[in-house]
Amino acid sequence: MGALVTSIRQVSAAPSLSVDLAAVAANTRRFVSLARGSVMAVVKADGFGHGLGDVARTAVAAGATWVGVTSLAEAVGVRESGVDVPVLSWLNPVDVDVRTAVRYGIDLSVPSLHHLAVIEQAGPVRVHLQLDTGMARDGAAPDAWLALMSAARRAELAGKISVVGVMGHLPCADTAGANEAGKRALLRGVEMARQAGLRPSVRHLAATSAALTDPGTHLDVIRIGAGLVGIDPSGTTRLRSALRFTAPVVQVRRVAAGTGVGYGHAHVTDRATTLALLPVGYADGLPRAASGVAEVWLAGCRRGRRGDLDGPGRGGRRG
Numbered sequence: 481m482g483a484l485v486t487s488i489r490q491v492s493a494a495p496s497l498s499v500d501l502a503a504v505a506a507n508t509r510r511f512v513s514l515a516r517g518s519v520m521a522v523v524k525a526d527g528f529g530h531g532l533g534d535v536a537r538t539a540v541a542a543g544a545t546w547v548g549v550t551s552l553a554e555a556v557g558v559r560e561s562g563v564d565v566p567v568l569s570w571l572n573p574v575d576v577d578v579r580t581a582v583r584y585g586i587d588l589s590v591p592s593l594h595h596l597a598v599i600e601q602a603g604p605v606r607v608h609l610q611l612d613t614g615m616a617r618d619g620a621a622p623d624a625w626l627a628l629m630s631a632a633r634r635a636e637l638a639g640k641i642s643v644v645g646v647m648g649h650l651p652c653a654d655t656a657g658a659n660e661a662g663k664r665a666l667l668r669g670v671e672m673a674r675q676a677g678l679r680p681s682v683r684h685l686a687a688t689s690a691a692l693t694d695p696g697t698h699l700d701v702i703r704i705g706a707g708l709v710g711i712d713p714s715g716t717t718r719l720r721s722a723l724r725f726t727a728p729v730v731q732v733r734r735v736a737a738g739t740g741v742g743y744g745h746a747h748v749t750d751r752a753t754t755l756a757l758l759p760v761g762y763a764d765g766l767p768r769a770a771s772g773v774a775e776v777w778l779a780g781c782r783r784g785r786r787g788d789l790d791g792p793g794r795g796g797r798r799g
């Protein structure tokens with residue numbers, strides 16, 4: 481796939497992908513300043529592809545006081561990268577290696593009685609009791625919560641676990657008004673935990689979208705993943721992108737209106753057009769879905785099949 485542009489300038493010697501950790505730091509600071517409580521940097525999936533240790537260390541240096549991941553292996557990677565704030569792992573299998581969690585000082589989520597039974601055998605371990613607040617993905621169903629609270633209290637009294645937090649996750653966080661049910665469910669869950677004699681010190685529910693659009697969901701900790709690297713799933717806020725993909729222009733040609741361009745003539749020019757060819761495609765990690773719709777920043781302007789789009793260099797269409 482060669483991206484289409486309407487003006488040219490050599491932008492770099494070879495295709496290259498770079499991560500801007502200053503952008504991660506700036507995004508983290510932004511969440512730290514808007515949070516009503518603390519910020520947990522979620523660095524699952526290799527820090528959303530930006531580097532697990534780099535993103536975790538940068539976010540913590542910029543003010544995040546928790547780190548979150550979705551596997552114990554990632555949690556160990558975070559610890560080994562030198563991070564010493566509390567690290568929480570969720571989405572763990574029921575046979576999670578609790579001894580390793582204890583050795584590395586990792587908090588574990590507890591979404592079921594079954595998980596609790598395994599975890600308490602190898603404790604003491606710090607846990608966050610996880611309630612399903614509407615996503616049907618992870619966490620105990622509301623009708624299983626009472627039994628989980630009673631068992632957690634017994635395990636805590638026996639010195640096997642220490643209940644640090646209660647967590648939920650919001651299914652439709654970027655839909656106005658859709659978070660109330662999840663928030664009510666979480667607060668009810670916390671109340672039941674207290675009635676069972678537990679004293680969780682942190683309640684957490686919101687990820688990037690809810691953190692940006694619904695401060696009422698912040699509670700004690702917001703868990704920010706995509707937002708750290710510059711992605712706002714809610715589409716409301718311009719964050720700083722931490723990823724940059726550059727490529728050289730290797731060919732330029734002038735074509736007439738009505739010229740079919742690329743595989744299947746994915747684009748047909750509607751006017752005389754200058755095409756520039758960038759030698760990048762699926763093999764470089766560009767999603768196939770970007771065919772014909774990808775845009776590039778070239779010579780001070782964002783450009784795509786519709787011509788010049790925006791940017792300081794926009795000076796009218798050159799055709």
Ligand SMILES: Cc1ncc(COP(=O)(O)O)c(C=O)c1O
Pocket residue numbers: 522524570648649686687688689703704705706707713
């Ligand atoms: C429970 C939980 N919280 C927070 C996040 C981070 O979400 P986001 O990337 O929207 O900030 C995730 C990501 O998968 C998650 O599973």
